[in-house]
Amino acid sequence: MTTRELPTFCRICEPLCGLIATVEDGKLVRLRADKDHPLSRGNACPKGIAFTEIQNDPDRVLYPLRRTASGEFERVSWDTALDEIGERLRGLIDEHGIDSLGWYFGNPSSFSYSHTLWMVGFQLAAGLKHVYSAGSQDINNRFVASELLYGSLTRVPVPDLDRTDFLLMLGANPLVSHGSVLSAPRIREKLTAITKRGGRVVVVDPRKTETAKLFEHIGVRPDGDAWLLASLLQVIFDEGLEDDGALRRQATGVRELRDAVRRFTPECTAEATGLEPDRVRALARDLARAESAAVYGRTGTCLGRHATLVAFLIDALSLVTGNLDKPGGSVFGKELVAVSELSAGLGFVGYGKNHSRIGGFPDVLGTFPAAIMAKEITTPGPGRLRALFTSAGNPVSSVPNGRELAAALTELDLFVSIDIYVNDTNRAADYILPATTFLERDDIPLPFTAFSPTPYTQYTERVVEAYGEAREEWRIIDAIATRIGVQPFAVGPARPVGRLLSALRRRVPGLAAARPTPALLADLALRTGPYGDRFGLRRGGLSLRKLRRHPHGVVLADGITTGVLRDVVRHKGGRVRLDPDEIIVELRTLAARPSDPTYPLRVIGLRELKSHNSWMHNVEPLMRGDREHAARINPKDAAVAGISDGDRCRVTSAHGSIEVIARLTEDMTVGTVAIPHGWGHDGGWQRANAAGGANVNDLMSTDLADVERLAGMSNLNGVPIRLDPVA
Numbered sequence: 001m002t003t004r005e006l007p008t009f010c011r012i013c014e015p016l017c018g019l020i021a022t023v024e025d026g027k028l029v030r031l032r033a034d035k036d037h038p039l040s041r042g043n044a045c046p047k048g049i050a051f052t053e054i055q056n057d058p059d060r061v062l063y064p065l066r067r068t069a070s071g072e073f074e075r076v077s078w079d080t081a082l083d084e085i086g087e088r089l090r091g092l093i094d095e096h097g098i099d100s101l102g103w104y105f106g107n108p109s110s111f112s113y114s115h116t117l118w119m120v121g122f123q124l125a126a127g128l129k130h131v132y133s134a135g136s137q138d139i140n141n142r143f144v145a146s147e148l149l150y151g152s153l154t155r156v157p158v159p160d161l162d163r164t165d166f167l168l169m170l171g172a173n174p175l176v177s178h179g180s181v182l183s184a185p186r187i188r189e190k191l192t193a194i195t196k197r198g199g200r201v202v203v204v205d206p207r208k209t210e211t212a213k214l215f216e217h218i219g220v221r222p223d224g225d226a227w228l229l230a231s232l233l234q235v236i237f238d239e240g241l242e243d244d245g246a247l248r249r250q251a252t253g254v255r256e257l258r259d260a261v262r263r264f265t266p267e268c269t270a271e272a273t274g275l276e277p278d279r280v281r282a283l284a285r286d287l288a289r290a291e292s293a294a295v296y297g298r299t300g301t302c303l304g305r306h307a308t309l310v311a312f313l314i315d316a317l318s319l320v321t322g323n324l325d326k327p328g329g330s331v332f333g334k335e336l337v338a339v340s341e342l343s344a345g346l347g348f349v350g351y352g353k354n355h356s357r358i359g360g361f362p363d364v365l366g367t368f369p370a371a372i373m374a375k376e377i378t379t380p381g382p383g384r385l386r387a388l389f390t391s392a393g394n395p396v397s398s399v400p401n402g403r404e405l406a407a408a409l410t411e412l413d414l415f416v417s418i419d420i421y422v423n424d425t426n427r428a429a430d431y432i433l434p435a436t437t438f439l440e441r442d443d444i445p446l447p448f449t450a451f452s453p454t455p456y457t458q459y460t461e462r463v464v465e466a467y468g469e470a471r472e473e474w475r476i477i478d479a480i481a482t483r484i485g486v487q488p489f490a491v492g493p494a495r496p497v498g499r500l501l502s503a504l505r506r507r508v509p510g511l512a513a514a515r516p517t518p519a520l521l522a523d524l525a526l527r528t529g530p531y532g533d534r535f536g537l538r539r540g541g542l543s544l545r546k547l548r549r550h551p552h553g554v555v556l557a558d559g560i561t562t563g564v565l566r567d568v569v570r571h572k573g574g575r576v577r578l579d580p581d582e583i584i585v586e587l588r589t590l591a592a593r594p595s596d597p598t599y600p601l602r603v604i605g606l607r608e609l610k611s612h613n614s615w616m617h618n619v620e621p622l623m624r625g626d627r628e629h630a631a632r633i634n635p636k637d638a639a640v641a642g643i644s645d646g647d648r649c650r651v652t653s654a655h656g657s658i659e660v661i662a663r664l665t666e667d668m669t670v671g672t673v674a675i676p677h678g679w680g681h682d683g684g685w686q687r688a689n690a691a692g693g694a695n696v697n698d699l700m701s702t703d704l705a706d707v708e709r710l711a712g713m714s715n716l717n718g719v720p721i722r723l724d725p726v727a
């Protein structure tokens with residue numbers, strides 16, 4: 001028996017904690033936290049350690065599956081699956097054109113550089129329009145806000161945790177989520193260090209979360225953030241607390257923003273925010289007067305009805321208080337590879353380059369709102385979506401109105417999924433193609449360095465060979481592309497990348513691969529990027545080869561360099577735009593959702609330590625004990641509805657209805673109910689199916705009027721509901 005201990009890192013969530021994998025005869029037997037990782041230093045959460053169970057899960061899909069006439073899956077060979085898929089695709093393209101083909105990629109794809117690269121390469125080369133992702137349920141509003149503010153879609157500031165005196169955090173719960181668009185292992189320590197050195201952490205959240213309990217809590221009403229932020233700005237301008245120097249140096253459109261927020265006095269917004277005006281005034285003053293302050297918002301601020309406006313106002317508040325691009329403020333990390341420059345220079349991804357057939361929504365980074373996917377499938381006419389691929393996604397569980405999407409999927413001419421499980425979505429697929437887990441592929445987490453207050457990166461080889469016949473996503477995408485005569489990076493807007501690769505392959509020794517591979521592309525991007533070795537021109541610079549010599553990862557700098565705003569901003573004149581029409585119009589017309597006595601309460605989401613979106617409920621060690629799918633309800637609201645702790649209750653919105661267990665807790669502000677997403681399974685994962693619960697997204701709407709206009713964000717937080725006891 002050979003036993004090996006291999007350093008690698010976790011790719012479930014954003015801190016990317018260092019792990020040591022124990023491998024015996026090609027099988028993973030254990031994962032533990034890597035003490036030698038420079039930042040996570042022996043820290044990992046229960047999910048990371050429990051990934052062993054997923055790696056070895058008997059319910060995993062390890063062979064290509066084809067659905068039979070009776071609805072069961074049968075094992076087929078790779079050649080059979082790929083040839084049949086290719087033939088059906090060619091037929092569809094001949095008859096209906098390439099626009100009949102679409103793709104949805106889910107959250108785990110962000111943690112696989114090769115998956116993302118080949119997906120983008122294929123999308124661009126084939127000219128796919130029907131592209132959807134988890135981004136419209138997560139973060140696309142943040143990108144659009146950056147486009148409006150900075151003219152740079154992918155540049156997002158992060159709070160300078162190690163230096164800040166005041167962190168204002170809205171709609172994030174890093175003690176459970178471990179940080180998002182903020183890659184910081186041991187984040188709890190970083191947050192408590194702020195208060196230990198005399199600073200403050202203020203958490204704005206309708207629920208008194210794990211994070212809020214440790215610090216100061218402001219119990220805002222769901223979807224009240226736009227009003228709260230506008231009020232903070234109103235007070236700051238009204239009391240002359242703004243940083244004039246910063247505004248002059250960094251911004252244009254200050255007067256328009258000031259005028260637009262003038263009507264939002266804390267008294268006027270108290271109804272929408274649920275907050276005492278004095279409290280809002282004190283917060284505005286404290287924030288403006290703090291030595292340094294960072295304003296940070298995450299998914300709680302992204303899934304309301306004004307998501308882009310809220311993301312915009314968060315950065316505007318940093319800027320107006322003189323905290324943008326300043327030590328201890330909201331700062332812009334250096335990208336590991338120059339994605340922003342590349343995309344701006346080559347112009348192949350952006351905002352509003354296309355508009356969706358249904359609803360006319362602008363694309364964000366080449367993707368349309370996933371909320372309209374079902375209607376794109378069911379609405380006849382040219383450009384109808386007829387063949388759908390999903391990779392690393394479970395949209396029936398994660399996008400609004402899961403039932404509508406599940407029904408629409410049955411109307412597809414072809415549905416192919418690349419996944420490690422039969423999940424709640426691909427159970428309806430014609431083919432399921434088995435992907436490798438993250439331990440079965442090499443990786444370099446390209447997007448995350450820029451979001452780390454302590455910039456770092458790591459490269460890992462696969463630590464186990466693929467089990468069964470699992471294949472890396474990029475190879476599957478490549479094989480499908482080949483079957484329809486498309487070569488990623490060979491044609492279309494990304495062609496210059498392909499050309500560059502060919503040229504380099506000829507000239508640079510050591511790059512002599514037969515054809516482009518993700519590793520080659522990543523190495524090229526890394527070496528020519530901000531930290532790169534420029535093929536030897538810059539001593540100490542990075543290359544994949546160099547990263548291989550540091551298997552526990554490397555810290556690239558002590559902290560984020562400030563004073564870079566001029567490089568970030570792409571608007572003419574190099575200054576941040578505080579008055580884009582889209583934002584000023586929305587501020588002028590902002591109106592609270594009228595209350596409806598039929599649905600007096602509001603539902604929001606909740607993440608749990610031992611769940612990960614929809615896909616870790618099959619892991620026995622994470623499911624032991626008292627795991628249940630429960631709605632968290634304030635006792636006052638429960639009393640009104642006639643519900644006691646532990647009862648089953650019915651939750652009804654204007655769009656659907658589910659049954660869950662009721663748990664009463666003072667952690668909830670009155671009027672708000674929190675229900676986790678990603679439960680209520682019906683796939684090939686037996687433990688998950690047995691866990692019960694319901695799909696909270698059955699309560700959510702895909703009406704076009706309920707999809708946020710600017711970024712196509714799904715409205716998943718703050719949705720009006722009613723509670724009823726179940727007999």
Ligand SMILES: Nc1nc2c(c(=O)[nH]1)N[C@H]1C(S)=C(S)[C@@H](COP(=O)(O)OP(=O)(O)OC[C@H]3O[C@@H](n4cnc5c(=O)[nH]c(N)nc54)[C@H](O)[C@@H]3O)O[C@H]1N2
Pocket residue numbers: 105106107108112134137138299391392393394395397398399418419420421423435436437438473605606612613614615676677678696697716
């Ligand atoms: N109500 C509500 N809904 C939400 C949210 C919310 O807060 N509230 N949050 C939203 C957010 S932020 C997100 S990111 C989305 C997530 O939404 P999705 O990305 O659609 O769904 P996941 O639950 O992440 O499912 C991921 C799938 O990928 C598979 N998988 C895991 N690892 C791999 C791999 O390495 N390769 C491949 N090919 N497959 C893999 C899993 O088996 C699973 O089927 O949910 C969104 N939905």
Ligand SMILES: Nc1nc2c(c(=O)[nH]1)N[C@H]1C(S)=C(S)[C@@H](COP(=O)(O)OP(=O)(O)OC[C@H]3O[C@@H](n4cnc5c(=O)[nH]c(N)nc54)[C@H](O)[C@@H]3O)O[C@H]1N2
Pocket residue numbers: 013107138170171172173174176177178179180204205206207209220221222223224225298299300301304604605606607608609610611612613674717718
């Ligand atoms: N354990 C665990 N970790 C995860 C995940 C997981 O499923 N489980 N998912 C990962 C993913 S995909 C992501 S995107 C990140 C997300 O990372 P976070 O955004 O930090 O995670 P959440 O716990 O969803 O935090 C959102 C908070 O917003 C609050 N909220 C809801 N509505 C509103 C509102 O209208 N206004 C305000 N101010 N707050 C509101 C909720 O109560 C919640 O506490 O987490 C990642 N990490």
Ligand code: SF4
Pocket residue numbers: 010011012013014015016017043044045046047048049178
């Ligand atoms: S916090 Fe947990 S799930 Fe996230 S990267 Fe670290 S070990 Fe993995």
Ligand SMILES: [Mo]
Pocket residue numbers: 107134138
């Ligand atoms: Mo997410």
